[in-house]
Amino acid sequence: xxxxxxxxxNLDNSGKxxxxxxxxxxxxxxxxxxxxxxxNVIRNAVSTGTMWRGIEVILKNRDPRDAWAFTERICGVCxxxxxxxxxxxxxxxxxxxxxxxxxxxxNLMQLALQVHDHIVHxxxxxxxxxxxxxxxxxxxxxxxxxxxxxxxxxxxxxxxYFKDLQTRLKKFVESGQLGPFKNGYWGSKAYRLPPEANLxxxxxxxxxxxxxxxxxxxxxxxxxKNPHPNWLVGGVPCPINVDGTGAVGAINMERLNLISSIIxxxxxxxxxxxxxxxxxxxxxxxxxxxxxxxxGKSVLSYGDVPEHANDYSAxxxxxxxxxxxxxxxxxxxxxxxxxxxxxxxxxVHSWYKYPDETKxxxxxxxxxxxxxxLGANAKGTKTAIEQLDEAGKYSWIKAPRWKGHxxxxxxxxRWIVGYAQNKAEFKDPVDKFLxxxxxxxxxxxxxxxxxxxxxxESVWAGRQMRYFQDKLVANxxxxxxxxxxxxxxxxxxxxxxxxGVGFTEAPRGALAHWIKIKDTKIDNYQCVVPTTWNGxxxxxxxxxxxxxxxxxxxxxVNPEQPLEILRTIxxxxxxxxxxxxxxxxxxxxxxxxxxx
Amino acid sequence: xxxxxxTFYSVIRRQGITRRSFHKFCSLTATSLGLGPxxxxxxxxxxxxxxxxxVIWMHGLECTCCSESFIRSAHPLVKDAVLSMISLDYDDTxxxxxxxxxxxILDETRAKHKGQYILAVEGNPPLNEGGMFCIDGGKPFVEKxxxxxxxxxxxxxxxxCASWGCVQAAKxxxxxxxxxxxxxxxxxxxxxxxxxxxAEVMTGVVTFITTFGKLPELDRQGxxxxxxxxxxxxxxxxxxxxxxxxxxxxxxxxxxxKGYCLYxxxxxxxxxxxxxxxxxxxxxxxxxxQSGHGCIGxxxxxxxxxGSFYDRLTTIKQFGIEKNADQIGMVAAGAVGAAVAxxxxxxxxxxxxSKREDVDHNS
Numbered sequence: 001x002x003x004x005x006x007x008x009x010n011l012d013n014s015g016k017x018x019x020x021x022x023x024x025x026x027x028x029x030x031x032x033x034x035x036x037x038x039x040n041v042i043r044n045a046v047s048t049g050t051m052w053r054g055i056e057v058i059l060k061n062r063d064p065r066d067a068w069a070f071t072e073r074i075c076g077v078c079x080x081x082x083x084x085x086x087x088x089x090x091x092x093x094x095x096x097x098x099x100x101x102x103x104x105x106x107n108l109m110q111l112a113l114q115v116h117d118h119i120v121h122x123x124x125x126x127x128x129x130x131x132x133x134x135x136x137x138x139x140x141x142x143x144x145x146x147x148x149x150x151x152x153x154x155x156x157x158x159x160x161y162f163k164d165l166q167t168r169l170k171k172f173v174e175s176g177q178l179g180p181f182k183n184g185y186w187g188s189k190a191y192r193l194p195p196e197a198n199l200x201x202x203x204x205x206x207x208x209x210x211x212x213x214x215x216x217x218x219x220x221x222x223x224x225k226n227p228h229p230n231w232l233v234g235g236v237p238c239p240i241n242v243d244g245t246g247a248v249g250a251i252n253m254e255r256l257n258l259i260s261s262i263i264x265x266x267x268x269x270x271x272x273x274x275x276x277x278x279x280x281x282x283x284x285x286x287x288x289x290x291x292x293x294x295x296g297k298s299v300l301s302y303g304d305v306p307e308h309a310n311d312y313s314a315x316x317x318x319x320x321x322x323x324x325x326x327x328x329x330x331x332x333x334x335x336x337x338x339x340x341x342x343x344x345x346x347x348v349h350s351w352y353k354y355p356d357e358t359k360x361x362x363x364x365x366x367x368x369x370x371x372x373x374l375g376a377n378a379k380g381t382k383t384a385i386e387q388l389d390e391a392g393k394y395s396w397i398k399a400p401r402w403k404g405h406x407x408x409x410x411x412x413x414r415w416i417v418g419y420a421q422n423k424a425e426f427k428d429p430v431d432k433f434l435x436x437x438x439x440x441x442x443x444x445x446x447x448x449x450x451x452x453x454x455x456x457e458s459v460w461a462g463r464q465m466r467y468f469q470d471k472l473v474a475n476x477x478x479x480x481x482x483x484x485x486x487x488x489x490x491x492x493x494x495x496x497x498x499x500g501v502g503f504t505e506a507p508r509g510a511l512a513h514w515i516k517i518k519d520t521k522i523d524n525y526q527c528v529v530p531t532t533w534n535g536x537x538x539x540x541x542x543x544x545x546x547x548x549x550x551x552x553x554x555x556x557v558n559p560e561q562p563l564e565i566l567r568t569i570x571x572x573x574x575x576x577x578x579x580x581x582x583x584x585x586x587x588x589x590x591x592x593x594x595x596x
Numbered sequence: 597x598x599x600x601x602x603t604f605y606s607v608i609r610r611q612g613i614t615r616r617s618f619h620k621f622c623s624l625t626a627t628s629l630g631l632g633p634x635x636x637x638x639x640x641x642x643x644x645x646x647x648x649x650x651v652i653w654m655h656g657l658e659c660t661c662c663s664e665s666f667i668r669s670a671h672p673l674v675k676d677a678v679l680s681m682i683s684l685d686y687d688d689t690x691x692x693x694x695x696x697x698x699x700x701i702l703d704e705t706r707a708k709h710k711g712q713y714i715l716a717v718e719g720n721p722p723l724n725e726g727g728m729f730c731i732d733g734g735k736p737f738v739e740k741x742x743x744x745x746x747x748x749x750x751x752x753x754x755x756x757c758a759s760w761g762c763v764q765a766a767k768x769x770x771x772x773x774x775x776x777x778x779x780x781x782x783x784x785x786x787x788x789x790x791x792x793x794x795a796e797v798m799t800g801v802v803t804f805i806t807t808f809g810k811l812p813e814l815d816r817q818g819x820x821x822x823x824x825x826x827x828x829x830x831x832x833x834x835x836x837x838x839x840x841x842x843x844x845x846x847x848x849x850x851x852x853x854k855g856y857c858l859y860x861x862x863x864x865x866x867x868x869x870x871x872x873x874x875x876x877x878x879x880x881x882x883x884x885x886q887s888g889h890g891c892i893g894x895x896x897x898x899x900x901x902x903g904s905f906y907d908r909l910t911t912i913k914q915f916g917i918e919k920n921a922d923q924i925g926m927v928a929a930g931a932v933g934a935a936v937a938x939x940x941x942x943x944x945x946x947x948x949x950s951k952r953e954d955v956d957h958n959s
Contacts, residue, residue: 019695019734020694020695021695021731021732021733021734022688022694022695022698022699022732022733023694023695024688024689024690024691024692024693024694024698025688025689025690025691025692025694026689027659027660027689028655028660029655029730029731029732029737031731031734050730050731050732051657051729051730051731052722052729052730052771053657053722053729053763053764053771053773054729054764054770054771055763055764057768057770058763058764058766058767058768058769058770058900062904063904063906065904065905065906066904066905066906069892069905070763070766070900073659073661073762073763073791074659075659075660076658076659076660076661076662076663076664076665076792077659077660077661077664079661079664120667124667124690125689125690128692133692168679172679175647175648176647177647177648177650177683177685178685179648179678179679179682179683179684179685180678180684180685180687180690180691180692181691181692182685182686182691182692182693182701183691183692183693183697183698183700183701184692184693184697185692185693185697206675209667209673209674209675210673210675212667212668213667213668213669213670213795213878213879216668216878217878217879217881219878220877220878220881220882220887221881221882221887222887223884223887223889224877224882224883224884224885224886224887224888224889225872225877225878225882225883225884225887226668226877226878227661227664227665227668227792228661228791228792228894229887230884230887230889230892232847232889234847235847235848236888237847237887237888237889238887238888238889239847239848239852239853239888240853241853241854244853244854245854246853246854246855246856247853248855249833249834249854249855249886250852250853250854250855250888258881370725370729370770372725372726372728380734382726382728383726383727383728383735383736384734384735385731385734385735386734396729481853482848483847483848484847484848486846486847486848489846489847561697562694562695566694577657577658577659577660
């Protein structure tokens with residue numbers, strides 16, 4: 001028995017229901033319910049966004065030049081990427097161009113975020129799905145050193161280094177206060193690393209924690225702080241003054257040197273620690289190739305990192321742009337964010353109301369009216385949910401579709417698109433990674449593939465940062481110090497009505513903001529974000545979203561310990577604060593209910 | 597290294613706290629929890645035998661920027677804070693456990709560490725829709741928050757969300773997002789505002805408690821005086837340009853490149869109480885004004901609803917004149933700048949006393 005979804009999954013909810021709420025080590029609030037069969041294999045999956053903040057409602061009637069600051073606060077993890085998307089949307093609507101230096105600086109900030117986010121995601125949100133911290137206590141430090149030196153020339157690899165770390169870890173565990181490691185799934189058979197690999201990974205967990213704070217200093221130089229650096233419609237707020245009066249307070253030689261040294265260090269960390277770790281861990285899990293979900297079927301990337309200022313065509317974008325459907329890698333479709341027939345959002349299974357819920361709406365014409373009701377077969381009450389009913393409404397996330405298809409977005413989607421387009425900078429690293437592990441190309445469509453693509457992308461992004469830093473310096477050298485275009489700064493210079501769209505590739509996937517401006521104020525603002533795509537509930541045709549698809553047919557070692565669910569969900573790097581906010585065109589009054 | 601198995605008591609003793617002060621701290625804690633003298637000795641006993649203070653870090657409606665900021669701390673390094681100074685037993689952003697294994701930690705903490713744990717709150721509870729705009733474990737987040745607050749030793753409100761409401765509470769506040777002191781009314785709350793707060797300010801507040809064995813002195817709004825008693829403007833390195841009437845007139849002009857004052861570009865430094873111009877950000881690398889953008893006032897109550905970030909601070913209603921700055925400013929500014937300087941050379945010191953004029957999150 002079961003239901004066949006149009007996108008090719010057989011759903012059977014007759015088995016035992018497992019609920020994971022809260023899903024931890026993600027941004028925001030999320031719940032997962034699955035049904036497992038008699039062999040503890042997942043046969044039905046339900047993913048739920050469990051928060052809503054309403055930021056687009058709040059944006060209505062505000063100054064479009066301020067929107068970056070509001071939307072930046074959608075997410076403090078991918079900090080800056082919403083702000084960049086927002087200034088691009090406003091510039092697109094008003095026809096504002098930015099100077100070449102501003103493009104290089106924005107790219108440096110966006111790429112610094114990619115690297116930071118990928119490293120923090122892997123080590124601090126995802127690693128504990130692969131690494132057994134307690135097992136590290138029984139590692140031989142000498143053998144750990146041998147292992148570390150066999151995979152990389154990273155200098156922190158002596159037996160004494162690992163011994164000291166192990167001693168500290170031992171004292172920590174013996175204190176009986178395990179802090180964030182408390183109640184973890186230590187000792188589970190789902191963990192496959194030998195103690196030495198676990199110890200090495202724990203060492204790098206702590207090193208990455210120290211190092212990540214250095215990466216973001218690039219945001220601090222250009223944007224004044226991190227998280228939440230400052231941005232500007234028309235360019236960037238930091239002026240360049242390399243050797244004139246007052247240079248000491250602007251982007252000068254000292255600042256450029258600081259950026260450059262951070263880039264050198266992050267390239268080193270990517271290539272000597274992060275990627276080798278992923279390959280090493282992957283080698284122990286290479287027969288655990290579950291979690292592919294939609295990645296082998298339908299993936300979407302908007303592209304990002306424009307080579308030239310103001311040119312957002314696919315040709316100018318260094319991260320690839322395109323859509324692949326039905327697993328046909330030989331055809332990459334163009335994507336048009338302004339076309340009302342391409343991207344549409346559905347709410348039949350989301351806690352919102354449409355006049356006609358069989359139809360989807362393009363973001364420029366999006367409607368959102370919260371409608372919190374549980375399905376007829378839900379268990380519990382409205383304020384104490386025991387079990388959701390996926391036949392009814394069950395998530396604060398809408399269901400976006402590209403030409404009707406549920407799509408996966410993110411690093412793996414980008415790299416599959418780049419691979420399918422035969423671009424060497426994407427194809428070669430993927431082929432090498434798989435070859436080193438002796439895996440076929442199809443292994444890419446998996447949880448492990450998603451995690452590997454993120455590491456490969458971090459390496460790629462580090463190299464691109466070097467490129468744009470050099471480009472920035474060369475342009476300054478050529479006599480151009482301009483960082484902002486103020487021709488249309490004043491609202492008096494704007495048309496009475498305008499609309500635009502801005503897009504980026506956030507660390508976790510394709511991100512776009514759609515804006516309508518009327519009488520110099522925001523009339524409508526819509527964000528469709530990566531986790532809206534990946535965390536989407538079912539649509540009217542019954543297609544399941546990327547999270548749900550990825551969990552299907554995964555065997556669990558112990559259904560009481562949701563390790564496999566966490567591993568695969570984390571491989572997407574979910575960001576729930578991002579995914580769950582949409583706008584009502586009239587900012588309607590909502591019902592108020594007092595709690596206790 | 598080596599401090600991992602030390603008790604809270606041995607840590608603070610090593611840092612020069614007397615046994616007498618330690619017991620005073622325990623008594624005050626017991627009193628603030630409404631517990632009797634027996635509880636004080638129980639707390640003392642626990643702190644003498646328990647290695648590190650348990651910290652429960654909860655997330656409501658927020659964007660996680662406070663957690664991200666916390667892990668940027670350069671001194672102490674966050675790994676040292678987590679491994680040796682506190683016991684971060686629950687933080688859904690980084691904890692290994694999920695689902696009911698995570699939930700079990702909250703029950704255990706309340707049972708085992710009653711009156712001995714710090715509750716740190718990032719984000720805030722929405723009250724509309726029965727609280728179900730933020731669901732945690734199938735229930736409204738606000739319920740979990742109240743429950744954990746009941747038995748906490750101290751409560752920290754991280755950031756603008758927990759302290760004031762922040763972006764989701766900006767007009768029209770569709771979810772009725774509510775600062776935590778409006779739902780936890782029987783406990784003192786340490787507010788550490790900012791969007792996010794500075795990393796070293798966050799770790800500074802936590803380590804102050806563990807180092808000095810007492811809660812920091814707070815101002816009338818509940819903020820630690822050590823970090824929030826002066827305005828960005830008071831300590832801004834560009835202040836001499838303000839006083840001299842030298843202003844940036846548009847983005848990337850000559851004045852911007854020379855690092856003149858950003859007041860005319862909308863800088864909210866004159867009305868914002870925070871440590872940015874002194875502690876600065878990310879290990880002292882910069883702060884917003886140094887990097888060419890005005891302060892947007894992110895540590896102030898209702899900063900989202902005070903007009904555009906690029907509007908000049910002309911709406912300040914109460915002025916106090918700083919005579920010297922005023923005179924210097926008027927002389928230097930010249931004809932065009934004079935009117936601006938007249939506005940600019942006032943301070944908003946009385947702003948501290950003024951209430952939120954037009955914002956009411958909880959209506």
